[in-house]
Amino acid sequence: MxxxxxxxxxxxxxxxxxxxxxxxxxxxxxxxxxxxxxxxxxxxxxxxxxxxxxxxxxxxxxxxxxxxxxxxxxxxxxxxxxxxxxxxxxxxxxxxxxxxxxxxxxxxxxxxxxxxxxxxxxxxxxxxxxxxxxxxxxxxxxxxxxxxxxxxxxxxxxxxxxxxxxxxxxxxxxxxxxxxxxxxxxxxxxxxxxxxxxxxxxxxxxxxxxxxxxxxxxxCGYVAHCPNCRNFNVYEQYVKAKEKCEYCGGKMLIYGPMWISxxxxxxxxxxxxxxxxxxxxxxxxxxxxxxxxESNAPFFFSLPKITKSLHIGSVSREKVVDELASMGFEVSMSHTDKNSIKGNFGIRDVVDAVKKVYASKA
Ligand SMILES: C[S@@+](CC[C@H](N)C(=O)[O-])C[C@H]1O[C@@H](n2cnc3c(N)ncnc32)[C@H](O)[C@@H]1O
Ligand SMILES: [Zn+2]
Incomplete structure (x- = not known):
């Protein structure tokens, strides 16, 4: 060989x-x-x-x-x-x-x-x-x-x-x-x-x-993730991690410790x-x-998970990327998920962009 x-x-x-x-x-x-x-x-x-x-x-x-x-x-x-x-x-x-x-x-x-x-x-x-x-x-x-x-x-x-x-x-x-x-x-x-x-x-x-x-x-720290809306937050200390999702009000689950840099x-x-x-x-x-x-920001959003939580059909990744870019964000992909968007933006920005792309499709 x-x-x-x-x-x-x-x-x-x-x-x-x-x-x-x-x-x-x-x-x-x-x-x-x-x-x-x-x-x-x-x-x-x-x-x-x-x-x-x-x-x-x-x-x-x-x-x-x-x-x-x-x-x-x-x-x-x-x-x-x-x-x-x-x-x-x-x-x-x-x-x-x-x-x-x-x-x-x-x-x-x-x-x-x-x-x-x-x-x-x-x-x-x-x-x-x-x-x-x-x-x-x-x-x-x-x-x-x-x-x-x-x-x-x-x-x-x-x-x-x-x-x-x-x-x-x-x-x-x-x-x-x-x-x-x-x-x-x-x-x-x-x-x-x-x-x-x-x-x-x-x-x-x-x-x-x-x-x-x-x-x-x-x-090293902890990550809170919302299984309802897919929001996440990163914390250096466990005691600071919030259980209530500030976006949807759902209960976040806390994971770690893990490397957060x-x-x-x-x-x-x-x-x-x-x-x-x-x-x-x-x-x-x-x-x-x-x-x-790939962005150095920790973690990312999976588009199928976002559209599912919004109860809407699928959206084109390319269009969501363009939309976020026009909002002034730099958007990359996680190498672990081809249908992801990764960068320095939060759940609100992602939901806004996805809804806009979905509406323009209809
Ligand atoms: C997955 S294989 C390595 C494959 C190799 N690096 C390659 O790229 O083809 C793991 C090897 O580690 C050996 N091994 C298991 N425990 C070990 C230990 N405690 N110390 C040294 N070698 C060990 C096993 O016998 C096995 O041959
Ligand atoms: Zn939530």
Whole structure:
């Protein structure tokens, strides 16, 4: 199997998902965009070793591989030989490695089965200021609120189970990382966050210092959402969150804690796009371009949910965007919902624009 500059073989029973190629392309481009001389990377859940091998061949990073499973570990070793790479590969768990290793990595890739939660604390032990964490979670049902108790137990947060659940899931993952980082005197700066298909992936830069840690914790808070009119408000403190919707008078539900500040850096996303090879997956590039245009305002409005709450038929997204633009707003789309509008406007503006567009249709 060829992917990027790597050529790998996949042993029977060892995990490899070709559909994650685009996400690996993005990760390699992110590493290239943030590459410093002689940087190293920990491929902490290596399986076939595809990620570490690609970081080495395409982004010039020196990889170390961890793999708990014996067969997968020998698959990594096999692929290292195939690609003529001499690197450190250990048949060890993240937990065992992190408690004895006394170095730190510039980049860490975590790509576990399911939840990322059990590994974050240990990975902080092999991190330093400016370490870039690239973390995947595939327990999206948990982060998206299908199992609210599981999310509370694992990520210590109440998840959303509505149109905003994917963005909320990313924000819960970031909150969880920020809390663990703070114990090690790190703050976090999210540089890129993606929710797509069955996965969530965040790219986070660690910033050393207790004031950085505190400032990150202050960027975590709560979100009140109205299931009746789809209004939402973001709060730094739980006690300040209002239960009564100021728009429709309905009862708002409160979710969190979660990261309520920016979930990407526009500058970094631009650099990732610049470093994206033309042979890489085209759909993943389209998603990056969508993310680049996405407003940094937290959350968004889903048009079908708005028209449903107004008991009217569907409206054209384009026309609503034009209407809001003529009202002076900058309008973007959430990459998690193609029929959304996202920006610095509130429910009143959205309802006005939607009603106007609907009336002009009639
Ligand atoms: C989803 S696969 C990784 C896929 C790979 N990164 C890719 O892109 O193809 C997760 C791997 O993590 C390994 N693993 C599970 N728990 C681990 C742990 N505690 N420490 C290290 N590796 C672990 C599993 O054996 C499995 O091979
Ligand atoms: Zn309401």
């Amino acid at each position: 060829k992917e990027g500059k790597a050529e790998i073989e996949i042993f029977d029973g060892v995990f490899f998902n070709p559909k994650m190629r685009g996400l690996r392309d993005i990760s390699v481009s992110y590493a290239k965009a943030n590459y410093g001389k002689e940087n190293n990377v920990l491929d902490s859940t290596s399986a076939t070793g595809i990620r570490g091998i690609r970081y080495y061949l395409e982004a010039n990073l020196m990889p170390t591989f961890l793999e708990i499973n014996k067969k997968a570990y020998s698959n990594t070793i096999h692929n290292l030989k195939l690609n003529k790479i001499e690197a450190n590969a250990l048949n060890k768990s993240i937990q065992e490695f992190a408690s004895s290793y006394d170095g730190a990595f510039d980049f860490i890739d975590l790509d576990p089965f399911g939840s990322a939660a059990p590994y974050i604390y240990d990975l902080m032990k092999v991190s330093k200021g400016n370490t870039r964490l690239m973390v995947t979670a595939t327990d999206t049902a948990v982060l998206c609120g299908a199992h609210s108790n599981a999310c509370f137990r694992e990520y210590f947060s109440i998840p959303m189970h509505n149109e905003l659940c994917h963005e909320a899931g990313l924000r819960i993952l970031l909150y969880f990382i920020a809390r663990n980082a703070a114990q090690f005197n790190f703050g976090i700066e999210p540089e890129l966050s993606i929710a797509n298909m069955h996965y969530m992936r965040v790219f986070v830069k660690l910033k050393r210092g207790s004031s950085e840690a505190i400032s990150s914790l202050k960027k 920016n979930i990407k850096s526009d500058e970094v996303v631009e650099k990732v796009i610049k470093n994206y090879d033309q042979d890489y997956d085209k759909n993943a590039l389209k998603m990056l371009e969508l993310i680049k245009e």
